[in-house]
Amino acid sequence: VIPLYGFLEGDTVGLLVLASEEDSIEELGRRLSASASVRVRPKRDLVVLHDGRVLPNGWTVRDAGLTALDRIDVVSRAREERSHSS
Amino acid sequence: VLKRDDWLDLARKLDWEFSYVSEDQVYPEVQSGRPSLPHAAWRDWDEPYRTSYGEYVAQQYTKDLSVFAVREAVGKADDLARLPAGWINALKLHSATLPLAEFAAVVGNLRAARFGRDSAWRTMATLGALDELRHTQIPLLLMHELVRRDIQFDWTHKFYHSNNWVAIAARHLTDELLLTSSAIEFAIATNFVFETGFTNLQFIGLSALAHGVGDAMFEKMVGSIQSDEARHSQIGPPVLAVVAKHDRAYAQYLLDKWFWRSWLLFAIVTGFSMDYLTPIEGRSRSFKEFVEEWVIDQYLRTIEDYGLERPWYWDIFLESLDHYHHMVYASAYTYRASVWFDFVLPGPRERAWLQQKYPRSWGAFEPIWDSITERWRETAPGNDFAVHGTAIVTFCDLCQLVLSNGTPQKNSATTLDREGRRYIFCSAPCRWIFEKEPERYANHKDVVKRVLAGEAPANLIALVRRYFGLDYDSWGKDAYRGVYPWLARSKP
Numbered sequence: 047v048i049p050l051y052g053f054l055e056g057d058t059v060g061l062l063v064l065a066s067e068e069d070s071i072e073e074l075g076r077r078l079s080a081s082a083s084v085r086v087r088p089k090r091d092l093v094v095l096h097d098g099r100v101l102p103n104g105w106t107v108r109d110a111g112l113t114a115l116d117r118i119d120v121v122s123r124a125r126e127e128r129s130h131s132s
Numbered sequence: 133v134l135k136r137d138d139w140l141d142l143a144r145k146l147d148w149e150f151s152y153v154s155e156d157q158v159y160p161e162v163q164s165g166r167p168s169l170p171h172a173a174w175r176d177w178d179e180p181y182r183t184s185y186g187e188y189v190a191q192q193y194t195k196d197l198s199v200f201a202v203r204e205a206v207g208k209a210d211d212l213a214r215l216p217a218g219w220i221n222a223l224k225l226h227s228a229t230l231p232l233a234e235f236a237a238v239v240g241n242l243r244a245a246r247f248g249r250d251s252a253w254r255t256m257a258t259l260g261a262l263d264e265l266r267h268t269q270i271p272l273l274l275m276h277e278l279v280r281r282d283i284q285f286d287w288t289h290k291f292y293h294s295n296n297w298v299a300i301a302a303r304h305l306t307d308e309l310l311l312t313s314s315a316i317e318f319a320i321a322t323n324f325v326f327e328t329g330f331t332n333l334q335f336i337g338l339s340a341l342a343h344g345v346g347d348a349m350f351e352k353m354v355g356s357i358q359s360d361e362a363r364h365s366q367i368g369p370p371v372l373a374v375v376a377k378h379d380r381a382y383a384q385y386l387l388d389k390w391f392w393r394s395w396l397l398f399a400i401v402t403g404f405s406m407d408y409l410t411p412i413e414g415r416s417r418s419f420k421e422f423v424e425e426w427v428i429d430q431y432l433r434t435i436e437d438y439g440l441e442r443p444w445y446w447d448i449f450l451e452s453l454d455h456y457h458h459m460v461y462a463s464a465y466t467y468r469a470s471v472w473f474d475f476v477l478p479g480p481r482e483r484a485w486l487q488q489k490y491p492r493s494w495g496a497f498e499p500i501w502d503s504i505t506e507r508w509r510e511t512a513p514g515n516d517f518a519v520h521g522t523a524i525v526t527f528c529d530l531c532q533l534v535l536s537n538g539t540p541q542k543n544s545a546t547t548l549d550r551e552g553r554r555y556i557f558c559s560a561p562c563r564w565i566f567e568k569e570p571e572r573y574a575n576h577k578d579v580v581k582r583v584l585a586g587e588a589p590a591n592l593i594a595l596v597r598r599y600f601g602l603d604y605d606s607w608g609k610d611a612y613r614g615v616y617p618w619l620a621r622s623k624p
Binding site: 049057059063082083086114 | 459460463519520524526536541580583
């Protein structure tokens with residue numbers, strides 16, 4: 047198990063996300079969103095950021111090179127594109 | 133017979149030159165603090181109260197009689213029933229976090245009573261130690277009466293002896309601030325920053341709110357405590373003046389470090405009480421307005437008098453003033469079973485008030501309360517766990533509080549790799565404090581690291597029960613069990 051610090055856009059607190067190397071990045075985003083759903087209504091089309099770069103949804107945790115206690119941010123694709131264009 | 137004022141200087145200024153030991157041996161830096169200066173540098177130390185022991189005892193006796201008279205009149209368990217539910221929970225938050233911290237402050241004061249560098253300072257610190265003993269005993273006595281009505285008041289005594297996450301954070305702060313700091317650091321951190329700036333929020337601001345909700349007992353108690361704090365906090369300024377003169381950079385560092393650490397504690401303890409737990413009819417001003425008056429204006433004016441500057445993170449602090457306690461309250465509301473007091477769900481009137489008081493930031497919190505409220509609409513009254521988080525939340529490696537700094541759009545948590553370990557901090561100031569003295573903080577484990585090390589359970593319910601020391605009767609719930617006149621349920 048790889049413990050990660052997860053931060054969902056719109057939420058008020060970071061959550062611990064327990065991942066395995068085989069989990070997809072998309073699954074990681076969904077899991078964090080579900081964990082925070084009492085405070086943040088689940089949204090579609092989320093992207094996962096690590097060290098400021100977008101991780102492709104089809105990658106696994108291993109592909110992305112995530113290691114224990116890395117920080118990931120889960121944000122809406124629209125926001126990410128806005129910040130990229132500005 | 134000497135007149136009182138002539139006698140007092142003789143009695144307070146009892147320093148002498150040592151002949152067979154050095155000053156360094158009598159006042160070692162590890163206990164007295166730095167900079168290590170000859171006594172000549174401290175000779176003019178003075179404070180405005182200039183109280184003798186006899187006067188102190190007479191004054192305190194009168195104050196105690198007054199507190200006990202109010203207790204007899206309105207301080208019984210049945211009187212509690214007349215108070216609003218939210219306010220009662222503000223009392224539980226106050227009672228758990230402060231009285232035993234005051235007991236730790238007895239130790240800090242006694243260290244200064246021995247190792248303070250001037251005899252007038254040592255005299256004042258002796259009276260300060262007696263003050264803090266009083267500030268421990270009075271709330272322990274008053275709140276004990278309330279345990280028979282509400283078991284959560286048991287945490288007045290239990291809190292600091294538990295591994296509850298708030299207690300871990302509070303101990304991390306108070307162990308350093310009150311138990312282990314040198315006499316000089318204690319004077320600047322506790323007497324100057326903590327007591328001059330921040331306790332005014334709790335003891336004057338909250339006293340005003342107690343008056344507003346009709347809690348005469350709490351109003352009397354904190355008013356009486358504040359009159360002691362106002363006296364012994366005066367140890368701080370003359371110590372700061374000497375340190376600022378001889379080692380300005382160190383004085384600035386102590387101010388900046390303890391301002392931030394004090395801010396985080398009071399943002400939660402006082403911020404929750406003022407902006408969420410006090411009924412709207414009893415509120416006179418917002419937490420932010422109290423901070424602006426009691427902390428910002430006064431603090432900045434005072435440090436400028438000593439040629440010192442506002443902290444480097446001032447803009448971060450101002451941003452935090454608009455967001456931090458709102459971030460933590462929404463988080464804690466949805467993890468209320470992890471603490472020992474109940475929470476109030478802000479309704480339309482409360483949210484309109486918060487919008488008016490926090491026009492710059494409140495909009496970001498509206499969707500969060502919409503979501504929580506919506507969840508309650510779909511949930512039967514009292515089914516708290518349907519409106520509750522289940523994942524483990526994360527904690528700062530410096531302040532040990534939840535990673536809730538920044539804004540909902542951008543959490544300001546930041547990581548650091550050091551000697552093969554990864555650390556995470558809620559904010560740039562917490563990281564800065566850690567990096568200034570890493571050997572002091574590096575080995576302390578936050579709750580997540582304890583879970584990962586197998587020292588605490590990973591399952592939230594097990595964590596709450598077995599590690600945080602709570603059970604169904606004592607853990608936090610919605611104060612009204614999710615039943616509010618304005619909240620219509622979608623299912624009967």
